[in-house]
Amino acid sequence: MMNKQEAIFKYLVRLGDCALIHGHRLSEWCSRGPILEEDLALTNMALDNIGRAQAFLKYAAEVQGNGLSEDDLAYKRDERAFYNNLLTELPIGDFAFTIAKQLLLSVFENIQMQALCKSADATIAGIAAKSHKEVRYHLTHARDWTMRLGKGTLESNTRLQQAFNQLWMYTGELFEMYEEDAILNKQGIAIDLNELKTPYYNTITSILNDSNIKMPVADYMQTGSRKGIHTEYLGHILSEMQYLQRAYPDAKW
Amino acid sequence: MESVIVSSDFQSKIDQDANIEPKDSMPDAYREHLIRQISQHAHSEVIGMQPEGNWITRAPSLRAKQILLAKIQDEGGHGLYLYSAAETLGISRDEMIRQLHSGKAKYSNIFNYPALTWADIGAIGWLVDGAAIVNQVSLQRTSYGPYARAMVRICKEESFHQRQGYEIMTKMMNGTEAQKQMAQDAMNRWWWPSLMMFGPHDSDSPHSGNAFTWKIKRKSNDELRQKFIDKTVQQAEVIGLTIPDPELRWNETKQMYDHGEINWEEFKRVINGNGPCNRQRMEHHMHVHAEGAWVREAAEAYAKQQH
Amino acid sequence: MDTQLDLWEVFIQGKSGGNYTHAGSVHAADSNMALQNARDIYTRRNEGSSIWVIPSKYVVASNPEDADMLFDPANEKIYRHPTFYVMPEGAKQI
Ligand SMILES: [Fe+2]
């Protein structure tokens, strides 16, 4: 059984890792946007995410209290100790895939961060308040593009539909609760993810309907990240991201 | 007859240091010169995102990653400001991109060199942005209004670019032996290409006559290059980096540094397409442009339905 | 065919209450996209509190050759400025 400190640590790392890996993927769009303006938009969102990762991981390191920094957590942890949702680590794919991913994540984060603003932990509430503003913008951006691609051309509609179909099985995990949630929910620090489910799927349904996208069918939901079990993609992200820190362990950058 | 009137009126404006604005009459050659220069400048900002972008996913700390992302994002923004400025001259961005892809329009040679190690990110910020800033500061007073205004905005944003690069180099020079070697190696590879950024010697500069009369260019290639060398040598010394030029020495009478000759062979070879990354950079840009076509078409189709 | 979407002019208000100043242009297919692009490109350093975007095709500029006709006549109308008037000595707060 984990104690409260361990529970907070794990919870913060979950939040931090989601933002870190999501931001990492978004940053891969740099110099690859469909139009220069969009390149800047995607890197802006990458920056929001990495900033949020830094805030949550910094707090996680403080809670852990063994002298490690947010960078140690980001750059020196092994794959099995990462707790980001699987959805964040999937490759960027084409622009439709990224937009679908953005929509599925930002609708979730919008309600998640809003709820976390009321966390009994003031630091979490503070980071959530700042993040909520950013995520609202991500959601607007993703919703507008979902409409454009969904209703634009046959090709864009087909690509977007395929993207939602492929990503759908990773949405269930967003609501999965684990040991740490049980401990922290009681104290009002974490939030009951079950309560987010209905507003989440309602919002997604209405946006997809407005965009001529059919609701994907949920016959199976892939999970695993709460236990640190990931897709094969995460290992590659980490071997790239952590390369310098691992290759030169005594160097400071 | 008409064109004579236009150009004498135009030249008197220039001589009074007045800015030329988009709707003012201007000689065709002035317009063409500007389109060539501004679009080349815009393409450089955009192509320059590639070598630095090569390190975003490998940046060694969360701080470094954010700085680098914000920096590269700025460069994209600079490309945009400059495309905007060129568009006021009656050329579309679409046409500028076509000219880039056909080889008619160029971009700065410097981005045809590879960013191989993390120290290269330091060297690019410190030396490449450093050299660009020297040039851009002088362009804030260029005669074409939209170009000058874009330059003012760009210079304001550039101020952190050189610092972040120098900070990376400083940290590495204060670090482990391996880091120091990496930094010096980057210095060795980026120094000469940075000096080439200012272009050929004034004596071999084919277009500069008109550019000075029209006050598009305010300082000569050699003047700007000298300015860059003079301020950079001291910065290298402070952190213990050696400038890879055995002929570099302080000239007490001229109160400036003498330096060795640039390898103009290499300069010409890279400009003519045979640098280490020319093909890679263009292929990347063309590929991304083609990949994005269906997205842009969808956005246009959607916008049409809204009316 | 042009592949770069439509051109929009961007005006930024720095602080609430201030003038909207022309910042530059962006390419976008629709007004939402134009606003978002303008935000991401021209307000990255807190430069803005509000944004206008206007399709560039609707911007009409005065002709530079008409500048003397349009603007010089105003030079003569000095009575529009408070300094034109002679106030008696000793009058306060006027
Ligand atoms: Fe720049």
Ligand SMILES: [Fe+2]
């Ligand atoms: Fe720069």
